[in-house]
Amino acid sequence: VTSLRDMPVDRKVFLSIVTTSALALLVALTxxxxxxxxxxxxxxxxxxxxxxxxxxxxxxxxxxDSKATSKDLEALGTIPGIEAASVFRADGSTxxxxxxxxxxxxxxEGPLAERTRFDGERLTLTRAIRDEEELLGxxxxxxxxxxxxxxxxxxxxxxxxxxVALLAVAxxxxxxxxxxxxxxxxxxxxAAREVSAxxxxxxxxxxxxxxxxxxxxxxxxxxxxxxxxxxxxxxRAAEEIRALNADLERRVAHRTEQLETANRELEAFSxxxxxxxxAPLRAIDGFSHLLVVEHGPGLVPPARAYxxxxxxxxxxxxxxxxxxxxxxxxxxxxxxxxxxxLSAMARxxxxxxxxxxxxxxxxxxxxxxxxxxxxxxxxxxxxQNLFDNAWKFTKRRDEGAIAFGEQRxxxxxxxxxxxxGAGFDMRYVEKLFVPFQRLHREAEFSGTGIGLxxxxxxxxxxxxxxxxxGEVDKGATxxxxxxx
Amino acid sequence: VVLxxxxxxxxxxAGSGRGLAxxxxxxxxxxxxxxxxxxxxxxxxxxxDDDVTPIEIxxxxxxxxxxxxxxxxxxxxxQGRPVxxxxxxxxxxxxxxxxxxxxxxxxxxxPDLLATLRDKPILTVGETDEFLEQGGLxxxxxxxxxxxxxxxxxxxxxxxxxxxxxxxxLARRVMGP
Numbered sequence: 001v002t003s004l005r006d007m008p009v010d011r012k013v014f015l016s017i018v019t020t021s022a023l024a025l026l027v028a029l030t031x032x033x034x035x036x037x038x039x040x041x042x043x044x045x046x047x048x049x050x051x052x053x054x055x056x057x058x059x060x061x062x063x064x065d066s067k068a069t070s071k072d073l074e075a076l077g078t079i080p081g082i083e084a085a086s087v088f089r090a091d092g093s094t095x096x097x098x099x100x101x102x103x104x105x106x107x108x109e110g111p112l113a114e115r116t117r118f119d120g121e122r123l124t125l126t127r128a129i130r131d132e133e134e135l136l137g138x139x140x141x142x143x144x145x146x147x148x149x150x151x152x153x154x155x156x157x158x159x160x161x162x163x164v165a166l167l168a169v170a171x172x173x174x175x176x177x178x179x180x181x182x183x184x185x186x187x188x189x190x191a192a193r194e195v196s197a198x199x200x201x202x203x204x205x206x207x208x209x210x211x212x213x214x215x216x217x218x219x220x221x222x223x224x225x226x227x228x229x230x231x232x233x234x235x236r237a238a239e240e241i242r243a244l245n246a247d248l249e250r251r252v253a254h255r256t257e258q259l260e261t262a263n264r265e266l267e268a269f270s271x272x273x274x275x276x277x278x279a280p281l282r283a284i285d286g287f288s289h290l291l292v293v294e295h296g297p298g299l300v301p302p303a304r305a306y307x308x309x310x311x312x313x314x315x316x317x318x319x320x321x322x323x324x325x326x327x328x329x330x331x332x333x334x335x336x337x338x339x340x341x342l343s344a345m346a347r348x349x350x351x352x353x354x355x356x357x358x359x360x361x362x363x364x365x366x367x368x369x370x371x372x373x374x375x376x377x378x379x380x381x382x383x384q385n386l387f388d389n390a391w392k393f394t395k396r397r398d399e400g401a402i403a404f405g406e407q408r409x410x411x412x413x414x415x416x417x418x419x420x421g422a423g424f425d426m427r428y429v430e431k432l433f434v435p436f437q438r439l440h441r442e443a444e445f446s447g448t449g450i451g452l453x454x455x456x457x458x459x460x461x462x463x464x465x466x467x468x469x470g471e472v473d474k475g476a477t478x479x480x481x482x483x484x
Numbered sequence: 485v486v487l488x489x490x491x492x493x494x495x496x497x498a499g500s501g502r503g504l505a506x507x508x509x510x511x512x513x514x515x516x517x518x519x520x521x522x523x524x525x526x527x528x529x530x531x532x533d534d535d536v537t538p539i540e541i542x543x544x545x546x547x548x549x550x551x552x553x554x555x556x557x558x559x560x561x562x563q564g565r566p567v568x569x570x571x572x573x574x575x576x577x578x579x580x581x582x583x584x585x586x587x588x589x590x591x592x593x594x595p596d597l598l599a600t601l602r603d604k605p606i607l608t609v610g611e612t613d614e615f616l617e618q619g620g621l622x623x624x625x626x627x628x629x630x631x632x633x634x635x636x637x638x639x640x641x642x643x644x645x646x647x648x649x650x651x652x653x654l655a656r657r658v659m660g661p
Contacts, residue, residue, distance in 0.1 A: 056650045059648075059651060062523070063520060063633075064513070065632075068654050131523070132562075
C-alpha cells in the first residue's frame with residue numbers, strides 16, 4: 001500500500017486505466033460466457049427445428065426406413081455440439097440412432113416426456129415429428145455445451161487482441177493525461193519542493209488551464225505571493241526593531257554614562273563636604289576642650305553644662321562624618337578578592353567589643369571554619385557593622401546572645417548574624433537598609449543610621465544580597481550572601 | 485386423429501416383429517405404403533376436378549388386401565384431399581384413378597394393363613421383378629424382411645408426375661435418365 005502511495009502519479013494513472021480496462025474485459029468475457037450459456041438452449045432449439053424441417057424425417061418415418069434415417073442422423077451429427085441423436089416411432093420404439101465418436105453418450109431408449117432437459121453440460125431435446133397433424137414419431141438430440149477451456153480458447157484470440165488494443169489505448173491515454181494532468185502536478189510538486197528546500201518564495205508555476213489543477217496552481221502562486229509579501233514585511237519589521245534596539249542601547253549607554261558621571265560627581269561632592277566639615281569641627285572640639293580644661297572651674301554651672309552638650313554634639317557629628325566617609329569609601333574603592341576567614345574575623349570583632357565594654361555579659365556562638373571569597377577590608381567593615389548592631393541591641397538583656405554562622409539554601413551559601421536583642425517590627429523591614437532611617441529612638445539605642453546601608457552596599461558590590469528577619473523583643477537575624 | 489391408432493398399431497407390429505413373416509403383416513405395410521406414396525407425388529392440375537376432389541387409390545385385378553386397404557385409408561387425407569379406394573373392373577375404368585396397384589397375381593395381364601395406363605398421370609404400383617421395365621412407376625420389393633420400393637423416374641416424367649426428392653431418396657433403386 002505504501003509503495004502504491006509513493007508511486008508517481010502518471011504510473012498510478014496508467015495502472016488505474018489498465019486495471020479498469022482489464023476488469024471491463026474480464027466482465028465482458030464473463031458476460032459473454034454467461035450469455036452463451038443462457039442462450040445456448042434457445043440457439044440449439046432453433047437450430048434443431050430448422051434441421052428437422054430440412055431433413056423431412058416424416059418421410060422415412062412414413063416408410064419405416066431405418067437405414068435412411070440413420071444416414072440423416074449421421075448428417076445431423078456433423079453439426080458441432082451434437083453428441084448423439086435418435087428417432088423413435090410413434091409407438092416409442094427406436095427407428096434409428098446415431099452416437100458421435102466423442103465417447104459414450106447417455107442416449108435414452110425412448111423419447112423423453114419433457115421437450116428440454118438440461119443437466120449443466122448436456123442439453124437433451126425431444127421433438128415430435130408430425131405430418132398433416134399426424135404424430136409420426138419423435139426425434140431426440142443430445143447437445144453438449146462446449147467446456148469452459150474450449151470456450152475460453154475460442155474467445156482467447158479476441159480477448160488477446162482487445163487486451164493489446166486496451167494496452168495501446170491505455171498508453172496513449174496516459175500520454176494524454178500526462179500532458180493534461182500529471183505534468184502540471186509534477187511542476188507544482190517540483191516548485192513546492194524547491195520552495196521548501198531553498199525558502200525562495202519568488203518561484204511561480206505556469207497556470208495551464210482553469211480546471212482543479214489550474215485552480216490549485218493559481219492558489220499556490222497566490223500563497224507564494226502572500227508569503228513573499230509577509231516575508232518582506234517581517235524583514236522590514238525586524239530591521240525596524242533592530243534599529244530601534246540599537247538606538248535604545250545607544251541611549252541607555254548614554255544615560256548610564258550621564259548617571260555614572262552624576263553619581264561620581266555626587267560622591268565626590270559628599271566626600272569633599274564630609275572631609276571639609278571635619279576641619280571646622282576639629283576646631284570646635286579642640287577649642288571647647290581647651291575651654292573646659294583651662295576655664296572650666298571658673299564657669300558658672302549652667303555654662304559648664306552647655307559646654308558639655310556642645311562637646312557631645314561635636315563628637316556625634318564627628319562620628320557621623322566618619323561614617324559618611326566610610327560609606328563613600330565603600331562605594332569608591334576597588335574590589336580586591338581573596339579567601340577570607342570570616343570565623344576568625346568575627347571572633348576578633350567580638351573580642352574587641354567585649355574588651356571595650358567589660359561589664360556586658362554576652363554569650364557568643366561563632367561557628368568555626370566559615371570562609372568566603374571577597375574583599376577582606378570591606379567584609380571586615382560589614383561584619384563590624386552587623387556585630388556593632390547586635391552588641392548594641394542586646395545591651396538591655398542580662399545575658400546577651402550573638403551567633404555567627406553559615407547555612408545552605410539550595411545552591412546559595414547564606415551567612416548570618418543572630419542576636420536576642422530588641423528586634424524589630426517586620427512591617428518596617430524595608431526601611432532597615434535605607435541610609436539615615438532608624439527604627440529606634442536615639443535615646444534608646446544610639447547610632448547614625450548609616451551602618452546597615454553600608455553593609456548593603458558592601459554585599460551588593462560582592463554580587464550578593466542582604467535581608468533581615470525579626471520580631472519586637474525577640475531578637476533579629478541578618479542574612480547575607482556574597483554571590484559567586 | 486381417430487385413425488392414428490391404426491397406423492400406430494401397424495408400426496407396433498412392424499417394429500416389434502422386425503420381420504414380415506406373415507403375409508397379413510406384409511399387406512398391412514404395403515397398404516400403408518400405397519397411402520403414403522400419394523403424399524409425396526404431385527399430379528398435374530388437370531388430374532383433379534377441383535380442390536376437394538379425392539385422391540383415388542385403385543386396385544386393378546386381384547385384390548390381395550381384402551378390407552385392409554379400405555381400413556388403412558378410411559378417414560385419412562393426403563395433400564389436403566380425402567382418399568378413396570376403388571376397384572375398377574378394367575384398365576379403361578382405371579383411367580380416372582390417381583394411383584393404381586397391380587398385384588403379383590396379375591403378372592400375365594400386367595404388360596397390357598400397363599400399356600393402357602401408360603403416359604397417363606397415374607402412379608402405377610406393382611410387385612413383379614419386371615414391373616418397372618414394363619413401364620410401371622413404383623415397384624414394391626421385400627428386402628431383409630422389410631418392404632422397400634424402386635422408382636422409374638423416366639416413366640414418371642413421361643406421365644407428368646413429379647415424385648418428391650425425399651421419396652426418391654428412400655427408393656432402393658431409381659431408374660432414370
